[in-house]
Amino acid sequence: MSEADNLQQLATQVRRDILRMVHAVNSGHPGGSLGCADFLSALYFEIMDLEPSQFRMDGRGEDVFFLSNGHISPLWYSVLARRGYFSVSELATFRKLNSRLQGHPSTDKGLPGVRMASGSLGQGLSVAIGQALAKKMDGDSKLVYSLHGDGELQEGQIWEAAMFAAANKVDNLIATVDYNRQQIDGPLEKVMDLFDLKAKWEAFGWNVLEMNGHHIPEIIKVLKQAKNITGKETPILILMHTQMGKGVDYMEGTHEWHGKAPNDELLEIALQQLPETLGDY
Amino acid sequence: MITYEVKGHKDTRSGFGEALLELAASDERVVGLCADLTGSLKMGDFAAEYPHRFFQAGIAEANMMGVAAGMASAGKIPFAATFANFGSGRVYDQIRQSIAYSRNNVKICVSHAGLTLGEDGATHQMLEDLGMMKMLPNMCVINPCDFNQTKQATHAIAQYEGPVYLRFGRPKMPVFIPEDMPFKIGKAITLKHGKDVTIIATGHLVWPAMEAAKELHNKGVDAEVINMHTIKPLDTDAVIHSVRKTGCVVTAEEHMLNGGMGESIATLLSNRMPAPLEMVGVADTFGESGKPQELMEKYGLTHQNVANAALKVVQRKT
Numbered sequence: 001m002s003e004a005d006n007l008q009q010l011a012t013q014v015r016r017d018i019l020r021m022v023h024a025v026n027s028g029h030p031g032g033s034l035g036c037a038d039f040l041s042a043l044y045f046e047i048m049d050l051e052p053s054q055f056r057m058d059g060r061g062e063d064v065f066f067l068s069n070g071h072i073s074p075l076w077y078s079v080l081a082r083r084g085y086f087s088v089s090e091l092a093t094f095r096k097l098n099s100r101l102q103g104h105p106s107t108d109k110g111l112p113g114v115r116m117a118s119g120s121l122g123q124g125l126s127v128a129i130g131q132a133l134a135k136k137m138d139g140d141s142k143l144v145y146s147l148h149g150d151g152e153l154q155e156g157q158i159w160e161a162a163m164f165a166a167a168n169k170v171d172n173l174i175a176t177v178d179y180n181r182q183q184i185d186g187p188l189e190k191v192m193d194l195f196d197l198k199a200k201w202e203a204f205g206w207n208v209l210e211m212n213g214h215h216i217p218e219i220i221k222v223l224k225q226a227k228n229i230t231g232k233e234t235p236i237l238i239l240m241h242t243q244m245g246k247g248v249d250y251m252e253g254t255h256e257w258h259g260k261a262p263n264d265e266l267l268e269i270a271l272q273q274l275p276e277t278l279g280d281y
Numbered sequence: 282m283i284t285y286e287v288k289g290h291k292d293t294r295s296g297f298g299e300a301l302l303e304l305a306a307s308d309e310r311v312v313g314l315c316a317d318l319t320g321s322l323k324m325g326d327f328a329a330e331y332p333h334r335f336f337q338a339g340i341a342e343a344n345m346m347g348v349a350a351g352m353a354s355a356g357k358i359p360f361a362a363t364f365a366n367f368g369s370g371r372v373y374d375q376i377r378q379s380i381a382y383s384r385n386n387v388k389i390c391v392s393h394a395g396l397t398l399g400e401d402g403a404t405h406q407m408l409e410d411l412g413m414m415k416m417l418p419n420m421c422v423i424n425p426c427d428f429n430q431t432k433q434a435t436h437a438i439a440q441y442e443g444p445v446y447l448r449f450g451r452p453k454m455p456v457f458i459p460e461d462m463p464f465k466i467g468k469a470i471t472l473k474h475g476k477d478v479t480i481i482a483t484g485h486l487v488w489p490a491m492e493a494a495k496e497l498h499n500k501g502v503d504a505e506v507i508n509m510h511t512i513k514p515l516d517t518d519a520v521i522h523s524v525r526k527t528g529c530v531v532t533a534e535e536h537m538l539n540g541g542m543g544e545s546i547a548t549l550l551s552n553r554m555p556a557p558l559e560m561v562g563v564a565d566t567f568g569e570s571g572k573p574q575e576l577m578e579k580y581g582l583t584h585q586n587v588a589n590a591a592l593k594v595v596q597r598k599t
Contacts (some may be wrong), residue, residue: 057354058354058355058356059354059355060355060356066351106382106383107382107383107384108382108383108384115354116350116351116354116379116383116385117378117379117382117383118378119378120374120377120378122343123343123347123350123374123375123378123379124347125347126343126344126345126346126347126348126350126351126375126379127347127348127350127351127354127379128351129344129347129348129351130347130348130349130350130351130352130353130354130355130359131351131352131354131355132351133336133348133351133352134351134352134354134355134356134357135355137312137333137334137357138355138356156343157341157343157344157347157375160339160341160343160344161344161347161348163339163341163344164338164339164341164344164348167339168336
């Protein structure tokens with residue numbers, strides 16, 4: 001079996017985890033989580049240089065990831081658990097009282113893998129830039145990755161950060177935008193159109209790549225390509241084309257499942273479309 | 282008891298700038314960020330001497346706070362500096378999530394706080410920041426009273442692990458704290474002992490409190506003066522100990538009465554040892570343009586206001 005097939009199986013299991021997690025507490029954000037499952041699986045299992053058993057808050061000597069759109073926490077928690085940061089059984093505590101798996105990621109409960117709280121949107125790019133600059137000061141050649149929603153780009157701080165990164169030649173950062181064109185109130189172009197995103201980022205001085213966020217070989221290829229163009233005095237952005245809700249037919253391509261959990265019946269329908277691969281938690 | 286005397290006039294922000302330069306030499310983890318106010322924040326020497334550890338954020342404070350948080354997460358000790366207005370209210374959510382909740386070791390250092398900013402007027406006269414910052418869990422809030430104490434505080438916060446809001450100001454003010462005076466975060470300093478009334482002051486109101494004590498002495502009232510440089514964590518023992526002796530309190534600060542240091546002290550005393558209390562501060566109003574001293578007079582923040590409050594509160598003792 002090829003590496004891509006293995007990752008596909010992993011992503012399928014991660015999607016099952018997401019659905020079961022949000023269903024169990026009847027809350028959380030399945031849509032964006034499902035849409036980024038292929039990307040985050042590939043990033044953590046194929047691209048990033050890290051050692052879960054020796055997790056350090058300061059990220060020294062390893063690649064570091066920041067989730068800026070913190071509401072897709074079920075995805076991140078599933079990938080972290082599957083990667084070995086903590087036991088997959090802990091996924092059952094998601095959003096419950098006293099859990100380390102808060103509704104939005106936090107550092108105060110000491111969950112390995114999380115270095116910054118996120119959820120209030122627009123802050124993660126600045127944070128990633130700070131970590132990237134610290135790595136440069138320390139002569140640490142590892143990279144910083146971040147993930148952002150497309151609706152999140154409506155926050156002004158994102159563009160402050162975009163200006164700052166280019167002006168400061170933050171070229172050890174690869175930021176990815178989940179370009180699913182959906183947000184809570186509806187299609188992105190109806191809520192507030194972002195027009196030509198590629199041109200916008202390029203105008204801000206970034207090197208922009210594009211990829212299909214549901215084709216694992218392409219994700220790996222483009223992420224490797226992005227790594228190859230680090231260190232060239234330009235920050236890198238990947239516009240990742242995805243479908244919100246990917247993998248569950250009735251959730252795909254609509255904002256309806258942005259922040260809503262399926263009921264018992266709909267969960268069963270969803271899980272039938274995503275057969276168990278690595279074993280449920 | 283030391284006798285305090287004024288040894289010239291200097292701005293508190295210069296104390297910050299000098300200390301930052303000293304810190305940079307002794308600790309490589311210290312980095313500086315500023316949002317297009319490097320001269321006003323007295324960070325020019327630091328920026329010139331340590332260009333690779335200074336980051337010009339431009340007029341984009343939200344991003345500056347986030348970048349500082351990211352640097353802190355990687356082990357740096359970022360000093361993120363701007364005016365009080367732009368380092369608190371404008372970026373409250375960034376401070377809340379990326380710094381306070383995430384418990385990042387960021388030092389938010391703000392100048393031009395309060396009415397003494399002067400002629401620029403109310404848009405820039407931040408009078409609500411102590412309240413906003415003290416409400417944040419994990420946040421340490423410090424408001425030093427003169428040049429020397431600002432220097433001492435800047436050194437102290439570098440040694441402290443966790444988020445800090447350090448507030449200072451623009452104009453030249455009396456320098457009266459000895460250079461070698463020990464400064465401990467959360468430990469109030471009793472500048473003058475007395476038995477009739479406790480005056481608790483912070484920031485630019487500490488020297489007027491000392492002047493008020495002199496005037497009160499001439500009127501036969503023996504005032505104790507406490508310099509509450511740390512608003513949070515509040516030195517509750519110092520307050521209780523003093524008020525147990527004097528039986529009444531005056532608080533004085535260059536800040537809104539709502540949410541200020543006086544409010545913290547009123548809450549403490551109401552809970553543990555109710556006592557007559559008068560507050561000197563700004564009463565639910567914005568400031569305006571004017572010379573610093575004119576504004577302090579118009580808005581009731583002079584040594585005379587402190588002395589009058591003390592005479593009043595002494596009368597309220599049963």
